[in-house]
Structure formats: structure tokens, C-alpha cells
Amino acid sequence: MGQLVCENLTKQYGKKQVLDGIDLTIEQGKIYGLIGRNGAGKTTLLSILTAQNPATGGTVTYDGMPVWENREALDHLCFSRELNTLSVLGPNTIKVKEYLRMARTYYPNWDVGMEKRLVEQFGLDVKKKISKMSKGMLSMVTIIVALASKAQITILDEPVAGLDVVAREDFYRLILEEHEATGRTFVISTHIIEEAANVFGEVIFLKDGKIILKEDTQALLERAVHVSGLAEEVDSACAHLTVHHTEMIGRSKGVTVLLEEGQSLADGYDVTVQPVSLQNLFVALCGREASE
Amino acid sequence: MKMNGLTRSLRYAGFRAGRVLGTAILMSFGFVLYFTLIAGEAFSMQNLVSRLPETVLFIGALMFMIYGMLDLVTYTQLTLSYGSTRKDAMISVIYMDLLQIVGMLFVVYLIFTFAPAAWMPMGTLEACALAQNIFFIASSIAMINGMLIYRFGKIAYYIFTFLAAVISGAVAGFTTFMGKMSVLGNVFRIGGLSMSDLIGVVLFVTVSVICWLFIRKIEVRV
Numbered sequence: 322m323g324q325l326v327c328e329n330l331t332k333q334y335g336k337k338q339v340l341d342g343i344d345l346t347i348e349q350g351k352i353y354g355l356i357g358r359n360g361a362g363k364t365t366l367l368s369i370l371t372a373q374n375p376a377t378g379g380t381v382t383y384d385g386m387p388v389w390e391n392r393e394a395l396d397h398l399c400f401s402r403e404l405n406t407l408s409v410l411g412p413n414t415i416k417v418k419e420y421l422r423m424a425r426t427y428y429p430n431w432d433v434g435m436e437k438r439l440v441e442q443f444g445l446d447v448k449k450k451i452s453k454m455s456k457g458m459l460s461m462v463t464i465i466v467a468l469a470s471k472a473q474i475t476i477l478d479e480p481v482a483g484l485d486v487v488a489r490e491d492f493y494r495l496i497l498e499e500h501e502a503t504g505r506t507f508v509i510s511t512h513i514i515e516e517a518a519n520v521f522g523e524v525i526f527l528k529d530g531k532i533i534l535k536e537d538t539q540a541l542l543e544r545a546v547h548v549s550g551l552a553e554e555v556d557s558a559c560a561h562l563t564v565h566h567t568e569m570i571g572r573s574k575g576v577t578v579l580l581e582e583g584q585s586l587a588d589g590y591d592v593t594v595q596p597v598s599l600q601n602l603f604v605a606l607c608g609r610e611a612s613e
Numbered sequence: 614m615k616m617n618g619l620t621r622s623l624r625y626a627g628f629r630a631g632r633v634l635g636t637a638i639l640m641s642f643g644f645v646l647y648f649t650l651i652a653g654e655a656f657s658m659q660n661l662v663s664r665l666p667e668t669v670l671f672i673g674a675l676m677f678m679i680y681g682m683l684d685l686v687t688y689t690q691l692t693l694s695y696g697s698t699r700k701d702a703m704i705s706v707i708y709m710d711l712l713q714i715v716g717m718l719f720v721v722y723l724i725f726t727f728a729p730a731a732w733m734p735m736g737t738l739e740a741c742a743l744a745q746n747i748f749f750i751a752s753s754i755a756m757i758n759g760m761l762i763y764r765f766g767k768i769a770y771y772i773f774t775f776l777a778a779v780i781s782g783a784v785a786g787f788t789t790f791m792g793k794m795s796v797l798g799n800v801f802r803i804g805g806l807s808m809s810d811l812i813g814v815v816l817f818v819t820v821s822v823i824c825w826l827f828i829r830k831i832e833v834r835v
Contacts (some may be wrong), residue, residue: 373693374834392618397695402694402835409686409762409834410770420691426625427695429616474698 323384323397324348325370325474325506330379332365332530339365341530343379347474349510352500352520355510356603357527363401363510366527367476371400383474396429397439399472403479404451404459412452415446415490417462430471439465456483466491467507468499476508481517489513493520499516518599528607538599545602549575550592558590566605577605618700622692626705629688637713638720639677641669662728664722670744673717674751674784677710678777681755684709686762689828694835703828706756707821714748742810747784749813753820754780760827810811 325347332340339362347353347370353422357363368374370381372388372395380387383394404420406413420458421440425431443461460483467477483491493498495509495522511517518524518538534541548555552574559578566577577597578586586594597605616624638774645668649661684706692702721744733740756777761769 368833371696372698375830375832390698390700392701395698396618398696400694400696402833405835409766410683411767415687415691422628423625423691424629424695426621427692427697429618429621494786 323473325381325383325388325398327370327381327455328379328383330366331377332362332369332374339530340369340376343532343556345370345525345532345535347506348503349473349506350500351506351522352496353506353508354514354517354521354524355527356510356512356514356524357510360608361527361607362530363527364478365510367400367478367510368402371395371398371476373400381519393513395489397473398468398476399428399470399474399482400476401463401467401470401478401480403482404454404462406452406454406459412450413419414450414452416450417454418447419446420451420462421465424466424470428470428472432469432471433472436465436469439468439495443488457485457488458483460484461488464495468495471503472505472533474506474508476510478510479512481511481513489516493517496520514600514603515598521599524599526603526606531582533606541602542599544580545597546578546580546586547575547579547595547597547601548592549573549595550590554592558586559591560587562586566608577602579606618698619704622638622697622701625692626709627712629684630709630716633676633680633709634713634716637673638646638669640676641665641720642670644668644672648715651723655794661730663732663734664728665724665728666740669717669720669724670747671784673720673744674747674780675777677717677748678755678758678773678780680713681710682759682762682773684829685759685824687758688762689831690833690835693831693833699828699831703825706824710752710756710817712729712750714745714752717748718744725797733801746810746813749817751780752815753816756820756824760824763827781799 323356327343327345330340330343330345331338343366345553355367365374369376370388372381372390375389382388383397386394388394388398404413421436425433425436443465445458445461445465449458454462460480463477464480467475467480481492484492495514496509499505500507509517509521521538523536524534524538524541525532548559550558552569552572555574555576559576561579562578562584564576564578568575586592644662645664648668649656652660689702692705693699699703706806721740722737724741725733730736735743758773760768762773764770772816
């Protein structure tokens with residue numbers, strides 16, 4: 322049972338800074354949601370954490386051991402990537418059974434029983450080529466690899482992309498059951514934030530290659546509020562607070578505020594205070610307006 | 614008992630090499646069967662058996678070039694995405710190539726050992742020397758192409774396909790020619806082997822070193 326720690330991680334492609342001084346600790350036994358806009362650096366971060374890609378700078382360790390080229394550390398990690406129907410040579414003609422055969426060989430704790438059970442549950446045709454599969458089916462393959470790997474720290478990149486709502490519910494249930502039964506750590510990168518919010522113990526917001534927030538989901542939602550009312554009233558109520566997102570409709574105004582410890586809205590103003598969903602909080606912190 | 618990382622890599626590499634080898638052997642015999650069928654009344658056992666060496670060399674070289682290229686472009690990427698170290702991935706690529714070469718050489722050896730000597734264009738040792746040279750060169754070209762395809766994408770693939778056709782034709786012509794003119798011109802011949810027989814091995818070792826430098830920095834783009 323170990324921690325995955327990265328310190329001052331940087332990644333540069335040519336002149337483009339994709340990751341910029343990331344410090345992150347993935348603790349054992351939690352489910353993390355990694356949330357960021359397209360191009361924020363999520364996949365790059367995850368692939369460096371699992372030594373699939375080299376970092377430009379910084380260190381990544383598992384249980385104190387460097388992850389790079391370290392078999393002992395890598396045996397505890399699984400990064401189940403999104404599968405691509407195209408390879409560099411054209412359509413990806415590798416069959417599902419070949420993917421699973423490789424995974425079975427490479428992951429030291431592979432659970433064959435779970436693999437078979439999930440293949441049956443998802444109704445996957447393992448003889449099918451990757452290029453002939455739908456987006457949802459590809460997601461199912463990545464989910465099977467992630468769960469059956471039995472790796473201590475399992476990372477999934479966009480696992481629910483293309484899955485219908487029933488399959489998504491099945492996925493969240495499987496993750497929670499596995500987490501409860503084994504105490505494995507999961508890091509899930511996703512754009513479907515709202516329905517996954519209940520699954521994540523902690524959320525990590527990544528923006529422009531930097532981690533802008535890492536916090537317990539419940540605690541975060543408790544201190545995030547949406548304040549609305551007449552513009553002057555809202556401004557006065559939030560005068561001493563950091564406002565993250567503003568909407569104006571005529572003379573009315575709505576703002577999203579993250580209350581720090583000991584902070585509260587100023588009393589005596591006619592404003593409506595409502596809780597903020599994780600998705601709206603993400604938009605407030607990482608949306609276009611937040612960047613300006 | 615749990616296997617260590619390298620053993621797991623070698624296990625899968627062995628399976629993959631076996632599959633390539635099996636396909637190459639089946640295809641070789643398939644081609645010979647085809648030649649037999651189109652020979653019609655001109656068919657003779659000598660004609661059939663004497664076609665085996667060049668067919669095995671031609672198909673073997675072609676398969677090694679195709680799969681060797683794919684190994685670098687897809688296999689290495691997949692193994693790395695499944696948590697293999699770069700060192701294990703490189704060792705398993707070399708292991709795969711060597712298994713395939715040794716397997717095909719064994720087929721060449723069997724053909725030349727059991728076929729009547731009078732039907733064969735050369736002796737067993739010369740045949741094996743020639744075959745290993747061709748296979749090592751083919752595997753080296755495949756590795757170079759794999760690296761080029763990773764770097765430049767499909768353009769390199771099209772160039773490779775053209776080169777593979779030209780080289781395969783040249784190999785086929787070369788082996789037929791050698792069958793008539795004896796092996797490798799007896800240049801620098803030492804005890805039945807020539808210095809030129811080592812060209813393939815030297816090229817393979819050189820390309821392997823370059824390939825290791827390439828795999829060390831490779832980015833997974835599955």
C-alpha cells in the first residue's frame with residue numbers, strides 16, 4: 322500500500338509548456354477525480370505518473386521509489402488509456418482478445434475471473450477488432466483492463482466516454498464495489514463531472530498544466546456557494562471574498578464564491594445563497610471567464 | 614508463482630515470435646504448394662524441394678520486415694502502456710527477432726539436411742550463412758523503418774512498402790542467382806564462412822543500439 326508522489330513535475334513539447342511545476346500526492350485507498358478542460362494536460366500528467374512518458378523535469382515516486390524504469394514500482398500501477406481505432410498505419414486491427422492477452426501477461430496481479438465476468442457482463446465480443454468497435458465498447462475494454470489489473474493505484478483516462486447512462490451507472494458501481502472490497506486507489510479523469518461527483522472522494526482541478534485545486538469533494542462543495550441578487554447587494558455581501566465567476570442578467574448578478582476557513586458572507590444584504598454543483602464550480606474555476 | 618517483469622515480457626514476446634514464425638513457415642509451404650499446382654504436368658519432386666530454400670528465405674525476410682516494423686510501432690507502445698519498463702521492452706524486441714531468425718534458420722537447416730544434396734543449390738553451412746545474413750538484414754531494416762514510421766508516420770510506411778517490394782524482389786533474385794553461382798563469391802572465406810556473412814549481424818547489433826536509444830525516449834501514443 323503506497324503513495325504516488327510527484328514533485329515539481331514539468332513537461333514541455335517544444336516551446337509549449339504542458340505541465341508546469343506540479344506537486345501532487347495520490348494517497349492509498351481514495352478515489353480521485355481528475356478534472357480539466359481539453360488540453361489542460363490530464364493525459365500527459367497521468368502518463369508521466371505511470372512512467373509511460375518521460376517528464377522534462379521533476380520526480381515521480383511510488384512508496385519512495387522512483388517510478389521511471391522501476392519494475393517494482395510499475396507493478397503497482399495501471400494506467401488504462403483510451404483506446405484508439407486508428408493506429409499510425411491506419412485502422413487498428415488488433416483484436417480485443419489480443420489486448421486482454423497482453424494485459425493478462427503484463428499485470429502481475431491480473432484477475433482472470435474478473436476479466437471473464439466483466440467481458441460477459443458488458444457483452445463484449447473479444448474477437449472483434451478495435452477499429453470495428455464503438456466508442457462505448459472501447460471504454461468497456463479500458464474498464465476491464467483497469468479493474469482486472471488489480472493494481473494498487475489504477476488510473477483511468479476518460480473511462481465513461483461513449484458509455485450510455487446504464488453502463489455508466491454500472492461502471493461507478495463497479496468502481497465503488499472494488500474500492501470497498503480491496504481499498505485500491507483509483508484516479509479517474511472525466512468530463513462527465515456531475516454524475517461522478519458522488520464517486521470521487523477527492524477532486525483535482527487541472528488548468529493550463531497547473532493543479533489549481535485538490536480537495537475532499539464533500540468539503541469543497543460545502544464551502545462553494547452561489548450568491549445572487551441585485552448587483553449592488555451581491556457586491557456588498559461578497560466585498561471581502563474572492564469571486565470566481567460572475568453572471569449578469571440586467572441589474573441582477575450571480576457569483577460563485579469559495580469560502581476559506583473562517584470566512585462568511587457579510588450579513589444584512591438581500592441575497593440568495595445556494596449550493597454549487599461540482600460541474601458549476603469547475604466552470605467557475607476553469608471556464609473561459611475564469612481564464613480572463 | 615509470480616513472474617518478474619522481464620520474464621513476463623519475454624513470455625509474450627515468445628508467443629508473438631512463435632506466431633510470426635508459424636505464419637512464415639505456413640506461408641512458405643503454401644507458396645511451394647502453389648508452385649506445385651501451377652507446374653501441372655511439369656511437376657517433379659526435385660522441382661518442388663529445390664524451390665523450398667528460396668521461398669523460405671523470401672517469405673521469412675518479408676515477414677521479418679513487416680512484423681519487425683510493427684513490433685516497434687505497436688507492440689512496444691502497447692507493452693509500455695501495460696507497465697513494461699523500456700529496458701524490458703527493448704530486450705523483448707531483440708528476443709523476438711532472435712527467436713524468429715533462429716526458428717527460420719532451423720527450417721533452412723532441416724531442408725538442406727534432409728533434401729538430397731544434388732537437388733540443393735548449395736551446402737547446408739553456406740545456406741545457413743546466407744539465410745542468417747538475409748534475416749538479420751531484414752530485421753535491421755524493419756527496426757529502422759519502425760523508428761521512421763514512429764517519427765514520420767504514414768509517409769515512411771509508404772516508402773517502406775516500396776522498399777520492401779524492391780528488396781524482397783532482389784532477395785528472391787539474389788538467392789536464385791546464388792543457387793546457380795555458388796554462395797557469396799567465396800570472398801574472405803575462412804573455414805567455410807566468409808567475413809561478408811557477418812554483415813547482417815553487425816548491422817543488427819548497430820541498429821539495435823540505435824533502437825535502444827530510440828525506445829529510451831519513446832512517448833506512448835496508443
